[in-house]
Amino acid sequence: QTVVMNCSDGLDYLAMAKFFKGLAASGAWACFDEFNRIDLEVLSVIAQQVSSIQQAMQSGAKRFDFEGCEIGLDATCAIFITMNPGYAGRSELPDNLKALFRPVACMVPDYALIAEIRLYSFGYRDARRLSKKMVKTFQLSSEQLSSQDHYDFGMRAVNTVIQAAGNNRQANPDMEEDLLVLSALADSNRPKFLAEDMLLFNSIMSDLFPGFAVPKPDYTDLINAIKAECESAMLVPTENFLFKCIQIYEVSVLRHGLMTVGPAGGGKTAARDMLTRAMTKLDGVNEKYSTVRQWILNPKAITMGQLYGEFDENTHEWTDGILCVLYRSAMNEFAQRHVTDRQWLVFDGPVDALWIESMNTVLDDNRKLCLVSGEIITMTPYMSMFFEVEDLAVASPATVSRCGMIYCEPAYLLPDRLAPQDAPDVPLFKSWLQNMPAPLDSQRDAFKGFFQKYLVASTETLRLQLTQPVPATAPNVFAAVLRLLDCLLLQFVPKPDAEPNPEALAAATATLPKVVEPLFV
Numbered sequence: 001q002t003v004v005m006n007c008s009d010g011l012d013y014l015a016m017a018k019f020f021k022g023l024a025a026s027g028a029w030a031c032f033d034e035f036n037r038i039d040l041e042v043l044s045v046i047a048q049q050v051s052s053i054q055q056a057m058q059s060g061a062k063r064f065d066f067e068g069c070e071i072g073l074d075a076t077c078a079i080f081i082t083m084n085p086g087y088a089g090r091s092e093l094p095d096n097l098k099a100l101f102r103p104v105a106c107m108v109p110d111y112a113l114i115a116e117i118r119l120y121s122f123g124y125r126d127a128r129r130l131s132k133k134m135v136k137t138f139q140l141s142s143e144q145l146s147s148q149d150h151y152d153f154g155m156r157a158v159n160t161v162i163q164a165a166g167n168n169r170q171a172n173p174d175m176e177e178d179l180l181v182l183s184a185l186a187d188s189n190r191p192k193f194l195a196e197d198m199l200l201f202n203s204i205m206s207d208l209f210p211g212f213a214v215p216k217p218d219y220t221d222l223i224n225a226i227k228a229e230c231e232s233a234m235l236v237p238t239e240n241f242l243f244k245c246i247q248i249y250e251v252s253v254l255r256h257g258l259m260t261v262g263p264a265g266g267g268k269t270a271a272r273d274m275l276t277r278a279m280t281k282l283d284g285v286n287e288k289y290s291t292v293r294q295w296i297l298n299p300k301a302i303t304m305g306q307l308y309g310e311f312d313e314n315t316h317e318w319t320d321g322i323l324c325v326l327y328r329s330a331m332n333e334f335a336q337r338h339v340t341d342r343q344w345l346v347f348d349g350p351v352d353a354l355w356i357e358s359m360n361t362v363l364d365d366n367r368k369l370c371l372v373s374g375e376i377i378t379m380t381p382y383m384s385m386f387f388e389v390e391d392l393a394v395a396s397p398a399t400v401s402r403c404g405m406i407y408c409e410p411a412y413l414l415p416d417r418l419a420p421q422d423a424p425d426v427p428l429f430k431s432w433l434q435n436m437p438a439p440l441d442s443q444r445d446a447f448k449g450f451f452q453k454y455l456v457a458s459t460e461t462l463r464l465q466l467t468q469p470v471p472a473t474a475p476n477v478f479a480a481v482l483r484l485l486d487c488l489l490l491q492f493v494p495k496p497d498a499e500p501n502p503e504a505l506a507a508a509t510a511t512l513p514k515v516v517e518p519l520f521v
Contacts, residue, residue: 001026001028001029002028002029002030002031003023003028003029003030003031003376004030004031004033004361004366004368004370005019005030005031005032005033005361005370005374005376006033006034006358006359006360006361006362006368006370007032007033007034007035007037007038007370008034008037008038008304008308008357008358008372009037009038009039009304010304010305010308010310010372011038011039011042011372012042012311012372013042013045013046013049014316015311015372015373015374016038016042016045016046016049017049017066017067018374019374020049020050020053020066020079021066021067021069021071023053023077023079024053024056024064024066024071024072024073024074024077025071025072025073025074026074026077027074027075027076027077028077029077029078029079029080030077030078030079030080031080031081031082032079032080032081032082033082033083033360033361034082034083034084034357034360035081035082035083035093036083036084036085036090036091036092036093037083037090037091037357038091039091040091040092040094043091043093043094043097044094044096044097046097047094047096047097047100049066049067050079050097050100051096051100052064052065052066053066053073053077053079054100056073057073057075057077060075061073079101081101084396084398109155111135111138111155111158112131112132112134112135113131114155114158114159114162115127115130115131115134115135115158115162116128116131118162118166119131119162119165119166119181121166122162122165122166122169122170123169123173124165124169124177124180125177126177130177130178130181133181133208133209134158134161134162134181134185135158136208137185137204137205137208138153138157138158139153140204140208141153141189141200141201141204144200144204145193145197145200145201146194146196146197148194148197149391149392149393149395149400150192150259150261150391150392150400150405150407151192151400151405152397152400152401152405154397154401155401156401156402157188157189157401160188160254160255160404161181161184161185161188161189162184163254164183164184164187164188164254165180165181165184167184167253167254168180168181168183168184175215176212178209178212179212179215181209182205182209182212182214182215183214183215185205186205186214187250187254188251188254188404189201190247191244191247191248191250191251191404191405191406191407192261192404192405192406192407193407194407194409195409195411219246219249221282221285221286221289222245222246222249222278222279222282222286222289223242223246225278225279225281225282226242226245226274226275226278227242228278228281229274229277229278229281230274233270233273233274234431234434234435235270235274235427235431236427236430236431236434237274238427241267241270241271241274241427244267244271244406244408245271245274245275245278247406248260248271248272248275248406249275249279251404251405251406252342252384252404254404255384255403255404256363256367256379256383256384256385257362257363257384257385257387257402257403257404258384258385258386258387258403258404258405258406259351259386259387259388259389259392259403259404259405259406260272260386260387260388260389260406260407260408261389261390261391261392261405261406261407261408262390262407262408262409262410263390263410263473263475264390264473264475264476265410265473265474265475265476265479266408266409266410266475267408267410268388268408269348269388271408272294272346272386272388275292276292276294276344279291279292279342280292283341290340290341290342291341291342292341292342292343292344293330293333293341293342293343293344294344294346294386295326295329295330295343295344295345295346296346296348297322297323297326297345297346297347297348298347298348298349299323299347299349299355299356300349300350300352300355301349302322304354304355304358305319305321306321306322307321307322307323307355308321308323308324308358308371308372309321309323309324309371309372309373310372311372311373318373323345323369324369324371324377326345327345327369327377328377330343330345330380330383331377331378331379331380331383333380333382334380334381334382334383335380340382341382342382342383342384343380343382343383343384344383344384344385344386345383345384345385345386346386346387346388347385347386347387347388348388349388349389350389350390351387351389351392351394351395351399352394352395353394353395353396353399356387356395356399357396357398357399358370359385360398360399360402362379362385363385363399363402363403364402367379385403387403410473410474410475426478428475428478428479428482429451429478429482432482433447433448437493438493438494438505439492439493439505439508439509439512440489440492440493440512442509442512443512443513443516446513446516446517447516450516450517450520453520454520455478455481455520459474459477459478462477485519488519489519492508492511492512
């Protein structure tokens with residue numbers, strides 16, 4: 001038996017002693033991932049614990065004294081550690097601990113050979129040629145595309161494409177193999193690219209797969225359901241927005257850990273909510289979709305102990321954290337009640353190396369949450385970890401490579417400064433104009449003209465000539481303007497529970513043309 005444990009700075013020598021006792025008695029192997037995240041003081045004690053086990057094994061003892069307890073020893077037990085030096089929150093291993101382990105350096109694997117063997121296993125006949133094209137795509141992308149924190153072209157990215165190619169082969173056994181691999185490359189990589197990088201990536205794929213176009217899957221049911229949900233939520237379902245919703249769905253099929261990345265106001269939450277509501281609506285109508293339940297929390301609003309759980313300093317009693325409670329709730333939905341709804345644990349907040357590194361074994365193929373108490377909770381096939389972040393500037397490459405990325409660019413939400421006449425057609429303004437109550441709707445054309453005349457020019461002045469003490473993103477600036485207009489115009493809108501008053505409504509309608517433009521000024 002092999003046990004993988006994801007280490008964190010919350011581990012103390014008592015928890016490690018309990019782990020080592022079980023290993024020595026059972027003869028199991030243990031791999032301690034991110035071992036150098038443990039505090040330096042604890043590592044020094046661990047060195048003594050490991051040394052006592054190794055000395056007992058070398059002497060051939062059947063029983064030995066460990067931390068004041070006599071326990072049995074199975075000589076087949078072994079301890080392995082893995083670590084990534086140089087990241088935030090890492091310790092340098094003490095010399096007495098280094099001496100107990102034999103170092104093993106890992107080299108970059110042959111991506112093409114791995115891809116070739118796995119493609120053959122999925123039934124591809126021309127796997128050698130296709131694997132070389134696949135690896136060449138990643139090589140050219142890493143060289144020619146811009147450098148972004150959320151870009152990853154390593155082995156995990158290659159593995160995701162291989163898995164997608166296998167799924168495509170199973171779903172379309174008669175389709176040309178080049179098209180299957182091309183579709184897998186597009187579906188796995190396009191969601192994370194910026195607009196300018198998308199053009200370069202498309203040209204790379206057209207050079208490597210000449211004469212082939214990426215096949216478009218049929219998502220008619222899902223798109224119609226998303227449009228209906230957008231209408232009920234008073235949102236404007238633009239092509240870009242629908243495209244991002246579909247990308248989130250496609251990535252959620254390939255990865256159980258996914259991140260939407262982009263500035264605030266870019267539509268990350270709206271895309272996720274509309275997609276989950278549409279999938280829930282299609283449950284029972286189309287077998288591809290099922291009900292989605294969301295469990296949402298902000299990881300940076302609480303401490304590490306409140307998130308993952310912690311021991312009481314005085315009694316050493318364990319208390320579950322919020323993530324443990326939500327994780328178990330999502331797991332029990334399937335394990336005890338046999339509910340096959342999708343369970344999304346949504347982390348809406350900044351990502352840094354201090355708290356998310358404890359989820360490495362959750363996000364990789366182990367799919368296990370390792371707690372400081374020694375408990376290991378396994379994910380169900382229907383669970384996904386969803387992260388909404390503004391950027392990944394302080395996230396480690398280990399985290400970036402484990403998640404599927406969807407970049408939500410807010411450009412389509414903003415008016416073009418070179419074409420102010422198109423400002424009323426921007427989704428933010430269009431939605432506001434469409435949902436204007438009476439008697440404000442009589443001035444809809446006037447509002448359009450003032451958006452063109454004042455709003456684009458004033459925001460350009462704010463961006464280029466003024467300094468904001470607390471910088472705000474452009475979508476938030478426009479949203480704030482619309483909220484101010486709502487407040488100022490509230491006096492002209494009848495209250496929902498008020499009795500109809502035609503005279504007051506006529507007076508408000510007559511007054512509005514005189515006050516609308518001064519409100520903008």
